[in-house]
Amino acid sequence: TTGTIATDPEKHDVEYLTPISVGTPSQDLMVDFDTGSSDLWVFSTEMSTSDIKGQTVYDPNNSSTSEKVQGSTWKITYGDGSSSSGDVYLDTVTIGDLTVPNQAVEAAKKVSSEFTDDSHNDGLLGLGFSAINAVEPTPQNTFFDNIKGSLDAPLFTVDLKHGTPGSFNFGYIDPAAYIGNISWTPVDSSQGYWGFTSPGYAVGTGAFRNHSISGIADTGTTLLLLPKSVVSAYYKEIQGAQYDSDQGGYIFPCSPTPPDFVFGVNKGIVTVPGDMVSYAPADSANQNCFGGIQTDTGIGFSIFGDVALKTSFVHLHGSIVPGYYADCA
Numbered sequence: 215t216t217g218t219i220a221t222d223p224e225k226h227d228v229e230y231l232t233p234i235s236v237g238t239p240s241q242d243l244m245v246d247f248d249t250g251s252s253d254l255w256v257f258s259t260e261m262s263t264s265d266i267k268g269q270t271v272y273d274p275n276n277s278s279t280s281e282k283v284q285g286s287t288w289k290i291t292y293g294d295g296s297s298s299s300g301d302v303y304l305d306t307v308t309i310g311d312l313t314v315p316n317q318a319v320e321a322a323k324k325v326s327s328e329f330t331d332d333s334h335n336d337g338l339l340g341l342g343f344s345a346i347n348a349v350e351p352t353p354q355n356t357f358f359d360n361i362k363g364s365l366d367a368p369l370f371t372v373d374l375k376h377g378t379p380g381s382f383n384f385g386y387i388d389p390a391a392y393i394g395n396i397s398w399t400p401v402d403s404s405q406g407y408w409g410f411t412s413p414g415y416a417v418g419t420g421a422f423r424n425h426s427i428s429g430i431a432d433t434g435t436t437l438l439l440l441p442k443s444v445v446s447a448y449y450k451e452i453q454g455a456q457y458d459s460d461q462g463g464y465i466f467p468c469s470p471t472p473p474d475f476v477f478g479v480n481k482g483i484v485t486v487p488g489d490m491v492s493y494a495p496a497d498s499a500n501q502n503c504f505g506g507i508q509t510d511t512g513i514g515f516s517i518f519g520d521v522a523l524k525t526s527f528v529h530l531h532g533s534i535v536p537g538y539y540a541d542c543a
């Protein structure tokens with residue numbers, strides 16, 4: 215079997231929302247497919263109404279196939295400080311034509327304000343490695359781990375686009391989704407992420423600079439978070455670029471378009487066009503833009519988030535031992 219599902223960007227491509235169906239009869243939710251985490255959690259009827267602002271909630275009592283996992287709970291704090299927690303049900307989850315009959319669905323009882331204020335987002339679907347699933351006492355499998363064995367190939371691909379629908383495909387590589395060659399790189403899944411090391415980068419049309427950058431492919435993070443040395447080398451090339459502590463990042467005049475940012479994936483390269491580095495207007499006053507490239511200070515690794523992924527076709531291969539392989543084209 216194979217599957218495909220469309221994923222839609224929110225304003226400024228801040229996140230990409232994808233439809234899933236949970237329970238019987240099916241309850242349709244829009245969730246954030248997140249390769250940087252490994253829990254499927256959803257807003258639920260177990261939350262206090264003050265934490266819900268527009269989201270669609272999962273009601274396990276309204277599903278004839280839901281089954282409470284007695285004694286299991288979960289709590290997650292993401293790197294940006296947002297958090298959520300609750301308890302656990304097994305229920306039918308369908309993505310496109312793919313169904314997992316007994317998927318762990320983590321029902322939220324509490325969510326932090328970042329999630330409450332994100333009115334179109336009904337939860338997260340983790341596509342990281344199940345080793346970092348947050349359910350206690352027994353960690354649960356991700357949707358991908360549960361469906362992997364029945365896919366034609368144990369892989370999924372990520373094709374996020376700028377300002378227009380993209381897709382997550384399961385079990386096949388769509389040759390129409392990319393041009394040129396696919397470049398492969400070994401994946402370090404030891405921390406539970408789709409980790410890889412980029413061999414270097416270039417700014418605009420400048421020479422490629424060898425500089426190992428270890429990071430994760432993370433569809434659940436908006437920006438491209440890189441080492442300070444790389445980020446300052448990039449913004450050095452933009453007249454008027456500066457770090458603005460109020461905004462918490464580098465801003466620069468929205469025009470002219472800034473230089474492209476190129477990073478290596480094994481022998482290949484991925485180019486982030488300059489007009490995608492201008493992530494969003496920073497202030498209406500003097501037409502400054504907030505940069506889509508910011509530092510990874512304090513994280514411990516770089517994060518190749520949506521700004522990096524939407525310019526390429528990323529294929530995450532969950533099979534070959536010893537490592538996993540991913541490629542961007």
Ligand SMILES: Cc1nn(C)c(C)c1CC(=O)Nc1ccccn1
Nearest residue numbers: 248250292293294295296434435513
């Ligand atoms: C690890 C990390 N540190 N910092 C500063 C950031 C922004 C991250 C990435 C992160 O938090 N991603 C996320 C947030 C919510 C839901 C899903 N993914």
